Amino acid sequence: MSAVSRRPRSTLIAGSGIARAACARVTAGRRTVVVVDAHLLPLAEDLPRCVAVVPLEVGGVDAGTVAALADRLRDAGAESVVAVGGGTVLDAVAVAAMGRATVAWALRRAEGAAVVSLPAPANPSIEVVAVPTTVGTSAETNAVAIVRTSAGARVLVGEAVRPRYAVLDARHYGTLDAADVRAGCLEAFLRLAGVSTADRAHPRGHAHAVAIARALLAAGHSALTPARRLRIARLSAATQRSAALRGRAPFSPRHWYLATEVSFIARTTKMRATASVVSRVWQCIEDGDTRWGSAEPLEAFWREATRDARLPLAPAAGIDALIARWGLPLAPRPDAEAREAMAARAERWWGGRGPALSGLSAPDVRDVLDRARWDPNPPAEASRLRPTVTPTPAGGGEHT
CATH class of the missing domain: 3.40.50.1970 (Rossmann fold)
Known part of the structure; x- marks a missing residue:
């Protein structure tokens, strides 16, 4: 967010x-x-x-x-x-x-x-x-x-x-695991990339977002010395303190809302959930489904931000490659009942008439979840995940 x-x-x-x-x-x-x-x-x-x-x-x-x-x-x-x-x-x-x-x-x-x-x-x-x-x-x-x-x-x-x-x-x-630092680096990067899926953009904001994103990628690719960890922390803070988010729709990082429900139902961390779903959301955008976002600004941001990173040019394939390069963990695959609950909650709280996933229904979300990149070797108990709450009936929730 x-x-x-x-x-x-x-x-x-x-x-x-x-x-x-x-x-x-x-x-x-x-x-x-x-x-x-x-x-x-x-x-x-x-x-x-x-x-x-x-x-x-x-x-x-x-x-x-x-x-x-x-x-x-x-x-x-x-x-x-x-x-x-x-x-x-x-x-x-x-x-x-x-x-x-x-x-x-x-x-x-x-x-x-x-x-x-x-x-x-x-x-x-x-x-x-x-x-x-x-x-x-x-x-x-x-x-x-x-x-x-x-x-x-x-x-x-x-x-x-x-x-x-x-x-x-x-x-x-200093004591954070390298994977946790890089997961934080990815979170900050996706904050910038996510807002790029919106059509609205301020030229200065775009320039700041690209500059910060390049710096985050460079820091994440490097040895995580104390100085570089602090730099990642400062760059993350800069996403909010610079013009990087200026002129952007505040609900445009749509992967965030799916990851929220995956995390809640599957009892996993937000960044594991994010790593599993973000590329599928981006693939929907690349395929032309404008309910998830606009392809042209996302592709432009990705092309400029990753210019020196040696990643695939397509955003969906590229973000998967980045997650794999940094060795970031994925969420365990939820069973069908849990995925159904996640999709129903996503529509109930974020979809319908709301600004976050406007126009998207539970079947749309379920399709993304079915094709998401889940951990291929999860603990045995993770394959038996069940919803922690009864799925809420679909229908646009109240939004302010």
Whole structure:
């Protein structure tokens, strides 16, 4: 997902070993709470003194967690909050920092809508200092937050969830597996490539998108030194801070919505799901199905972005080759019942009259899923995947 805004962007601070000093400087004189991935709790000890440290078990973060965190911030009298972790933690903090009343309103709206447009942020608000420990999500600079509910992922869009500061510390990326770094690199690249499937384009935005995409590919192809990991993190943030997304339709990366439902039903990571479905979506575009996107701008972006990358010229074949070159894992193949549930949910929440998959039906999505590139050697239990929820009847969901 991506969001385009004319409001001031997040202030970026980047370097090696700079998290403590940077956080101390931007939170000076303010009552500060630190929220941290429970598995990274020692990182909170390196941060400046605060009124409370709140660990989050990432696997259990959902709408209830966010509501409880909003209460915790209010009770602590927080004026700023430092969020340390991956996109799940950063998003949870960004939403909770909106305040109890706004959070409650947004979550109520999310019960009947996959996308919730947020009101303008109130003043004074709790300032969010995002300290990411993964790369690729751009949660530290984005005006979009994802909240997991019992019904699936919900997208909250608005300046209220854009962090005030983004602190990128190279030391936080040093222990990430190479596959995780390259998966983050791919996520940032696809954010740019995905919006290129829309007809609308700003010349300056196109130039920025191509430049950032080339830099991401070069970094992903290289040895992942600490400096290069930090560069990937900065490039990911730049997708939101530059003109790269200017003039683009915000719902144009259509692979994202399929991957969301694959991830939810199959209980796999979003990037595994993305790696499995993106080339099939792009193939639909290349074949002329304009409901998925426009072939000409996608082909132009791919041609320019991959000029020096020695990848196939056709976008669908090229993205498959890139995923294979980087050794990125695919999702296990869901069984027929699970694929049916994914397709029904995609139409219910994102299709119909909605802006994300407008005009696309469950059979259209099922066709993509049937032809997707699944892991040929999944664990034995993965071949017996079943829906985690009862499929919702098809029919356009409410969108804001």
